[in-house]
Structures are given as C-alpha cells and as structure tokens.
Amino acid sequence: MDTGLYNATSALRAGEQRLESISNNIANVSTRGYKRELTFTHALRATTGSKSTHVSTRGTSDLSQGQLQETGNPLDLALEGRGWFAIDTARGRTYARDGSFRLDDKGTLVTADGQPVAWKGSRGTLRPAGEPVIVESDGRVRQGQTTVGQLDIVDLEDPSQLTPTGSGRWIAPPNAREVPANAIVRQGNLENSNVEAMDELVALITVQRGFESAATAVRTIEQSYRRLNQPRQ
Amino acid sequence: MIRAMMSAASGMKAQQSQVDTIANNIANANTAGFKKSELGFRALLYQTVREPGAITAQGQRDPTGLQFGTGTEVSGSTKIFQQGELEPTPNPLGIAIQGDGFFQVRLPSGELRYSRDGGFHRDVDGSLVTAEGYYLEPRIQIPDDAVAVSFGEDGTVSAQLASTPQPVQLGTITTYRFPNPGGLKATGGNLYGETGGSGQAIQGTPGQNGAGTLRQGFRERSNVQVVDELVGLILAQRNYEVSSRAIKVGDEMLQQTNQLIR
Numbered sequence: 001m002d003t004g005l006y007n008a009t010s011a012l013r014a015g016e017q018r019l020e021s022i023s024n025n026i027a028n029v030s031t032r033g034y035k036r037e038l039t040f041t042h043a044l045r046a047t048t049g050s051k052s053t054h055v056s057t058r059g060t061s062d063l064s065q066g067q068l069q070e071t072g073n074p075l076d077l078a079l080e081g082r083g084w085f086a087i088d089t090a091r092g093r094t095y096a097r098d099g100s101f102r103l104d105d106k107g108t109l110v111t112a113d114g115q116p117v118a119w120k121g122s123r124g125t126l127r128p129a130g131e132p133v134i135v136e137s138d139g140r141v142r143q144g145q146t147t148v149g150q151l152d153i154v155d156l157e158d159p160s161q162l163t164p165t166g167s168g169r170w171i172a173p174p175n176a177r178e179v180p181a182n183a184i185v186r187q188g189n190l191e192n193s194n195v196e197a198m199d200e201l202v203a204l205i206t207v208q209r210g211f212e213s214a215a216t217a218v219r220t221i222e223q224s225y226r227r228l229n230q231p232r233q
Numbered sequence: 234m235i236r237a238m239m240s241a242a243s244g245m246k247a248q249q250s251q252v253d254t255i256a257n258n259i260a261n262a263n264t265a266g267f268k269k270s271e272l273g274f275r276a277l278l279y280q281t282v283r284e285p286g287a288i289t290a291q292g293q294r295d296p297t298g299l300q301f302g303t304g305t306e307v308s309g310s311t312k313i314f315q316q317g318e319l320e321p322t323p324n325p326l327g328i329a330i331q332g333d334g335f336f337q338v339r340l341p342s343g344e345l346r347y348s349r350d351g352g353f354h355r356d357v358d359g360s361l362v363t364a365e366g367y368y369l370e371p372r373i374q375i376p377d378d379a380v381a382v383s384f385g386e387d388g389t390v391s392a393q394l395a396s397t398p399q400p401v402q403l404g405t406i407t408t409y410r411f412p413n414p415g416g417l418k419a420t421g422g423n424l425y426g427e428t429g430g431s432g433q434a435i436q437g438t439p440g441q442n443g444a445g446t447l448r449q450g451f452r453e454r455s456n457v458q459v460v461d462e463l464v465g466l467i468l469a470q471r472n473y474e475v476s477s478r479a480i481k482v483g484d485e486m487l488q489q490t491n492q493l494i495r
Contacts, residue, residue, distance in 0.1 A: 012490070016237070016486070017282075017299070017301070019234065019479070019482065019483060020234075020236050020237040020240065020301045021301060022237070022479060023236075023237035023238070023240040023244075023304075023476075023479045023480075023483070024237075024240045024276075024301065024302035024304060025302075026240075026241060026244055026472075026475050026476050026479050027240045027241055027243050027244030027247065027302075027304040027305040027476060028244070028274070028276050028302070028304075028305045029244070029472050029475070030247065030248070030251065030274050030305075030468075030469075030472060031274040031275055031276050031305050032273065032274070037300075037301075037302060039299075057299055058297040058298070058299055059297060059298065059299045059300050059301070060297045071271075071313070072313075072315050073313065073315075073415075098275075100273060100311075102413040102415055102416070103412045103432075104412065104432065105412045105413075105433060112273060112309065113308070128410070128411070128412030128413075128432060128435065129333075129410040129412070129435040129442060129444070130442060131442070131443040132443060144443075160285075160297065163279075163281075163285055163298070163300060164276065164279050164300065164302070165278070165279060166275070166276050166277055166279050166302070166303075167275045167276060168275050168276060197471065197472065197475045200475065200479075201475060201478065204478065204479060207482070207486075208482050208486060211486050211489060212489060215489045215490070215492070215493060218493050222493070222494060
C-alpha cells in the first residue's frame, strides 16, 4: 500500500511539473523565435521485482519551425529550416532563432539587446546611412553593390544538446559539434513562437484530469489506511 | 504550481501591454507621419532542475535533463518606420519624404527633434515652421512678396517673387538618418529624439546615398493598417484568455491537493 501511495504522489508531482511547462509555453505564445517545451514522463522501476513505478519527468524543446511573419524591416531575418544564428556574447557563443537585428552606431549588426551577430571570417560592418542592405538566402550580406560578408548560420550535430538560457538564447556544451546549416534566410521576416494555443489547452485538460485521478488514488489509499486503523468492534 | 501560475500571469501582463500598444496605434491611424509601435517579448530565465548531460547512476549521460521557464516579459517597443502612403494635401508647404529620412526641427528650448510630418507653415517672420510653430532646421526664410514656393526632390527651396521674373533659391532642406531608427525616442507631437540606441543623426541630401526624396504637395499618412491592428487585438485577447485558463487549472489542482486529506 505504501508503494501505491508513493506512486500516486509521484504522479501528482509530475502533473505539477507538466503544468509549469505548459504555463510557460502559453506565456510565450507571442515571443519571437520561442521554442515550445515538452515534458514527458516515464516510469522508473527502482529494483527488479518491485511494484514501485515512480514517475520521472524529463524536458526537451520542440525545435520545429515557427510561422514566418513579414515585417518589412530589412534587418529582420528569419530562418527557415534547421539552423541557428550564432551570437557572440561575453559568456561565449550562443545561438538564437530570433533574428530581429539592428545596427549600432558603429555599423555592427547586433541583436535587440546589443550583442554582435557572428559572421563567417571577420565581422562585417555596414554603413548606417548607406544604400539598402540585402541579405541573401545563404546569409551573404550586400550593401548596394558591395559584398560585406556572410553571416555565420550553423546547425549542431545534436541539437538536443542545446539548452535555453532565457531571452531567446541557447547554449551548447563545449563538446558540441557545429555542422553547416540547411536553413535559408528570409529577409524582412521574423519567426513567430511555435506554441499553438490549442495544443497547450488540450495538454492543460489532460494534466488536470491526470492530476485528479492521481489525487483520487491518494484519497482512496488514505481511506483504506483509516479503515485499517479503526478499532474492531 | 505557484511557478506555473506566475508564468501564466506574466503572459497575461505581456498581452495587456500588447493591447495598450495596439490601442495607441489605432488611435493614431489618421495622424500624418505617425509610425506604429510594435512590442517584442522575450522568455524569462530558465530554472534547471536537472542538468542535461548529467551522468546518471548507470554511468550514462542523461540526454535531456529538466528545465522550467519562468514566463515572459516585454523586451521593448520598436517604432516601425515603414513608409506610409502619400496623399495629396491642399497645403502648398506640405512636403512628404518618400523613403528614408527625417526632418529636423528645433524646439523653443533649443533642443533638436526629428519628424516625418512635413506639414509646414509660414510664421509671421516668413520662417518655415511645423504645425506647433517649431522651426525647421536649417531654417528656411520665405520673403514676404513670394508668390509661390517650390521644393525640389533634392531639397532645394526656391520662390517666385512678385518683383523679379526669375525664381530665387532660398536654401536647401536637408534630411537626417539614424543607424538604428527603431531606437529613437518618441516624445509625442510626432517628434522623435535622438538616443544612445538610435545613434547620432547623419545629415544627408534627399535622394543621395539611399536617402528618401521630397514630394511637395503630399503628406505621409500613418503607416498603421487598421485591419492588422484588429487582428493583433483579437490575438492578444485570446492569448490573455488562454493564460488565465492556465492560472485557473493551477488553482483547481491546488484545491485538489488541499482536499487530499479530509
């Protein structure tokens, strides 16, 4: 009976954790380049022969493509397909899908929070008040007739190694290997969040009902205990 | 559970700011030279419960780990400097910029501001001023006996005087551009101020180096597309609802937890 109580409690905990990730997804339904979090639970069998199936929660990100939205701003870049913009930060290289870039006063292409975008080879600079900037689908940047360079758009051999750090940035462990990306750049577009409110609502219902069942199980077991403890007449 | 409810609440707050921005855009759908604002959101920090790649008991690496996000926040508002439609105006001193660039005006306090609204007028001294009476900088003086004033695409201002048969040149209107116009600070009254985010104003001649040209007798309409804004409003409202739903579910689950032991 003890085992049953622990199993049901771990299901309650798993329900709570799933609700946390669903809430976060819903909160980020309008966040550009946001990737939905998925939690899945799986049974852990502590020892062979034991009836204990403790439920454990794991999280992963759904890296599927978000919808592209046209903005008309030439420095808004969206990636279509697998790949990441590499961003140089003080803490090292990070990866982003949100391509709402701008120029700083020195003509460097930077993210909305002022971190420079990484280029292949040396970092290109653009003239702030010059001809229109054109970004080709492979990341090559031209200003008027002058070729400025190519943005460093990369993919990781194992994208599941990426972990989100907030603000639309992802980091990879030091042993992660970069590979050429197959993503194409769409200038004048931004990638929306890949959260679908409908999916999250369905998940919300499932979590709530699962939680209810587990709660009922806990209550039932608790009642059995109570009956056992009652003095016999 | 509390973390889930806080995340969902941050989503509701974000959608509320979205509605505020959209309302201001819609209110200015008919303001000449108005540029719409857009809000950006970003995900808040993640809390790591279990590090991905951690070594599990069997000496194998955990492929996924467990992280929880903590919601969203507004990362900033950006002015979208997309060209508004040009429409004819009966004001002969009305000029619109077709393309990139701003007019520079001087406030009575001496500060410089930038504007896309080119509905100029003549003040008592003959100077070219905005509807609020601020001087266009560099200043253009129109003589009293001018019969007609014309603005060239490149910014040259000339006037036909009653006394002389040949038109005389009065000066040149220069336009100003910014490394990052999205970083300009809107100060109301259709004016923008330079900030550290926008970079310093770069003086230019209309039509040169990619700067926009001037069009006399036109005014630039607001670039707000009411249909787009209404769609945004519906989306914001629905997303608000979904977030409130998540809070409700969190509340109900807490309630059930409280009823576990009666």
